[in-house]
Amino acid sequence: MTEYDKLIKPYARKLENFIAKKMGKEIPVAVRHTVNAIWEGKEIRPKVYQEKKQWGWEFKIYVSPGYGHNDVIKHIDKFESITGCECTFISLGKALILRVIETPIGKKYPYNIDDIGINDKEILLPIGYDVHNKLQTFSLDYTYHVLVGGPTRTGKTNTLKGWIHTLLQSPLDPKVIACDCKKCGFSYLKRKIDLFTTVPEVEMALEEVEQEMRRRMDLFYEAECETYKEYQEHYHPIRRIVVIIDELGEIKSKKAIAHIDALLRLSAATGIHLILASQRPSSSFLGKEAKVGDLKSNLIGRLAFSCSSKVDTNMVLDQYVTMKKIPGRALWRTTDDALLEVQAPLFERRKYE
Numbered sequence: 001m002t003e004y005d006k007l008i009k010p011y012a013r014k015l016e017n018f019i020a021k022k023m024g025k026e027i028p029v030a031v032r033h034t035v036n037a038i039w040e041g042k043e044i045r046p047k048v049y050q051e052k053k054q055w056g057w058e059f060k061i062y063v064s065p066g067y068g069h070n071d072v073i074k075h076i077d078k079f080e081s082i083t084g085c086e087c088t089f090i091s092l093g094k095a096l097i098l099r100v101i102e103t104p105i106g107k108k109y110p111y112n113i114d115d116i117g118i119n120d121k122e123i124l125l126p127i128g129y130d131v132h133n134k135l136q137t138f139s140l141d142y143t144y145h146v147l148v149g150g151p152t153r154t155g156k157t158n159t160l161k162g163w164i165h166t167l168l169q170s171p172l173d174p175k176v177i178a179c180d181c182k183k184c185g186f187s188y189l190k191r192k193i194d195l196f197t198t199v200p201e202v203e204m205a206l207e208e209v210e211q212e213m214r215r216r217m218d219l220f221y222e223a224e225c226e227t228y229k230e231y232q233e234h235y236h237p238i239r240r241i242v243v244i245i246d247e248l249g250e251i252k253s254k255k256a257i258a259h260i261d262a263l264l265r266l267s268a269a270t271g272i273h274l275i276l277a278s279q280r281p282s283s284s285f286l287g288k289e290a291k292v293g294d295l296k297s298n299l300i301g302r303l304a305f306s307c308s309s310k311v312d313t314n315m316v317l318d319q320y321v322t323m324k325k326i327p328g329r330a331l332w333r334t335t336d337d338a339l340l341e342v343q344a345p346l347f348e349r350r351k352y353e
Helices: 003-022 026-038 076-083 156-169 199-223 228-234 254-266 310-317
Strands: 047-053 056-062 086-092 095-101 124-129 135-139 146-149 175-180 194-196 241-246 272-278 301-305 329-333 339-343
Touching: 026 047, 026 056, 026 076, 026 095, 076 086, 076 095, 124 156, 124 329, 124 339, 146 156, 146 310, 156 175, 156 241, 156 272, 156 301, 175 199, 194 199, 199 228, 199 241, 199 254, 199 272, 254 272, 301 310, 310 329
Parallel strands: 146 272, 146 301, 175 194, 175 241, 241 272
Antiparallel strands: 047 056, 056 095, 086 095, 124 135, 301 329, 329 339
8 A cells, every 4th residue: 555545545535525525426426436446456447427317326337348247236235335325237238327316216105096197098007106206107009018027026916906907997998808827816807807817718818809900900901091090080989908918927828929929010000909917027938039029029118026137127128227126116118218217006906996
């Protein structure tokens, strides 16, 4: 250790911290000190770029040659300790994104249908509450199909129940079809929706939906219409159809997957939407080995709950992300590929029975 390190450096750091506090930049200084401490004694240190956000700070870290993102991510506890904030890492190409959340999201929000903004123009579904305690929603009119991923007890099925309740309250009166091979998830809804609980039943239901899709395509062709909205405007009303499949990994049927593939590729313009949910989105039909095409490419909406590994979050979001293990905490990938962190509303179904 040099004389500078012994005598001058501690005072220089105190002065830097004092100035940073006066300028409201304690967190950027703390993050840079932590990065420098991790690379103490190394000749080349990571490059760090910072940007102030409404919710806190975002840093782009480019690690030194010969090192990987995990060499930084494994020190997440240090970053949280020194900043006193929640931290999230996102691997985005060569850059490692560090988000330091100064305004934490609440851990419990009750489902409130009045926050959703239900109307007779589009189908809106709730995603979750953001750092400003505002409920974020998405429209099936623009999202078309959705993939939901996350381990058991993280909020996945609870969110699907909330979505079904929202669909049933919509003045557009969409037809709701639910496929649940574990049987118990939506059993209380069996008199309100079309519920299928075995693989043969699911195959039959998906086949009928695909037939309806092709019937509508023929109608639009004859009427020279491009979408169901145009057809409704000039001819007859067409009822929207929303197919929700929970525990997608349990449907080990090539026939069912073929129907799903066709619907994902062709149904958006016909007013038919798919919502697919799985504990492990890395199951074979969503991986590179899928034989019926890349099903994910047509799943525009992506919602990832506290996945157990970065591999699983990548399968849902196409980005490697470290996530907090908080029930109901999720990341939504928007249409412009940005990531929005939310706390999904807690749907207590007995309040609405």
